[in-house]
Amino acid sequence: MYESYYGFSERPFQLSPDPRFFFATSHHQRALSYLQYGLDQGEGFIVITGPIGTGKTTIARNLLANIADEKIVAAQLVTTKLSPDELLELIAAEFKITVNGNSKADLLRSIEQFLIGLNQQGKRALLLVDEAQNLPSETIEELRMLSNFQLDNKPLIQSFLLGQEELQDIIAAPNMEQFRQRIIASAHLRPLKVEEVKDYVNHRLAQANCNKEGLFPDDGFQVIFEKTLGVPRKINIFVDRLLLFGFLEELTIIDSDVINEVASEMSVELTGSLNGSALKNSEFSQQLVINSTENVENIKNVLREVEEILEASIQQKVKMTRYIDKLLKQKSREFAKAQSANANDIKQSK
Incomplete structure (x- = not known):
């Protein structure tokens, strides 16, 4: 696609x-430091929360990728809407534990024997639970019970919980007091500031060995911040589309005018539009009464929105058609050049 361009x-x-x-803002670095601190302590729970797309999973992957301690055996759970029994079954599967028997007691016994076996090898288990806001409170309580597996007063397993903001409310419930007392550190991620957006974009460009200086002017980063609200995942989606647009239009600089044009194309295409205007739940939760003038107007507004979405989809298909046409022409030129080179080689050999 645009990589070679x-x-x-x-x-x-x-x-x-x-x-x-991975790009470490002060908040992300603090969260990563808490995770590392938890590893060093070898006990308790670490809780990392933050809005959708702020980099919780990236932090977990970064931690796992940089664990140099061979004494830590790590597993990560990403499917978390589980009952306590399903949680135990998934833990056994992720750690590749052989379970002898079908009862919960058999499952717990097998997990404990596995953890004791790790301890005898001088190792310990680390469990990272992603999307932990989906865990029912009784399942979180099961995690706490697992932390009771100890040998010589040392826990045999640690659990790190990463989740959206709702996880804070779950943990704050009165019946979670015992779990809260096991938390040794917590951090809450936030979206990037405008200056961090510039550093974030430039960091990722540098990691991809970008050789284009000044691809985005300084005022362009302010627009990117305004359109994405500093959420890393939205930045990735938006800047990826900007680069595709730049490739299609053969641009060497993607300025604020281009950024605004692409943002306008994407405003209704993405879930949770980039301009930060959220749909109000009340607009859709109220029961419609057809003979109501107000609700008839609401229906018209919905139809207009549908029309805009369809128009945006058509525009995107047109752009993709242009991209495919351009790619075919590029491949055709490369093929003709290769054919010409082969012909020259044959002439020289004669």
């Missing part, structure tokens, strides 16, 4: 969390 070694703004592209 801009001289990238790879796409710098992929959505999949990649530890190589």
Whole structure:
């Protein structure tokens, strides 16, 4: 796609969390430091919360990728809407524990024997639970019970919980007092500030070996911040589209006018529009009465929004068609050049 045009070694703004592209703001570095502190302590729970797209999973991946201690055996859970029994089954599966029997007692016994076996090897288990806001309170309580597995007064397993803001409310419930007392550190991530957006974008470009200086002017970063509200995942989506647009239009500089144009194209295409205007739940939760003038107007507004979405989709298809056409022409030129080179080689050999 646009990688060769801009001289990238790879796409710098992929959505999949990649530890190589980890960018540590002060908040992210603090969260990572808490995780590392928890590792050093070898006990208790660490809780990291933050809005969607602020980098919680990236932090977890970064931690796992940089664990140099061979004494730590780590596993990560990403499917967390689980009952206590399902949680135990998934833990056993992730740690590749052989379970002898079908009862919960058999499952717990097998997990404990595995943890004791690690301890005898001088190792310990680390469990990272992503999207932990989906865990029912009784399942979080099961995690606390697992932390009771000890040998020589040392816990055999640690659990780190990463989740959206709702996780804070779950933990704050009165029946979670015993769990709260096991938390040794917590951190809450926030979106990036405008100056951090510039550093974040430049960092990812550098990681992809960008050889274009001044690809985004300084005033462009302010617009990117305004359109994405500093949320890293939205920045990735937005800047990836900016680079594709720049490639299609053969731009060497992506200025604020271009950024605003692309933002306008994407305003209704993405869930939670980039301009930060959120749909009000009340607009859709109220029961419609057809003979109400107000509700008839609401229906018209919804139809207009649908029309805008369809128009945006058509515009995107047109752009993709242009991109494919351009790519085919580029490949055709490369093929013709290769054919010409082969012909010259044949003539020289004769």
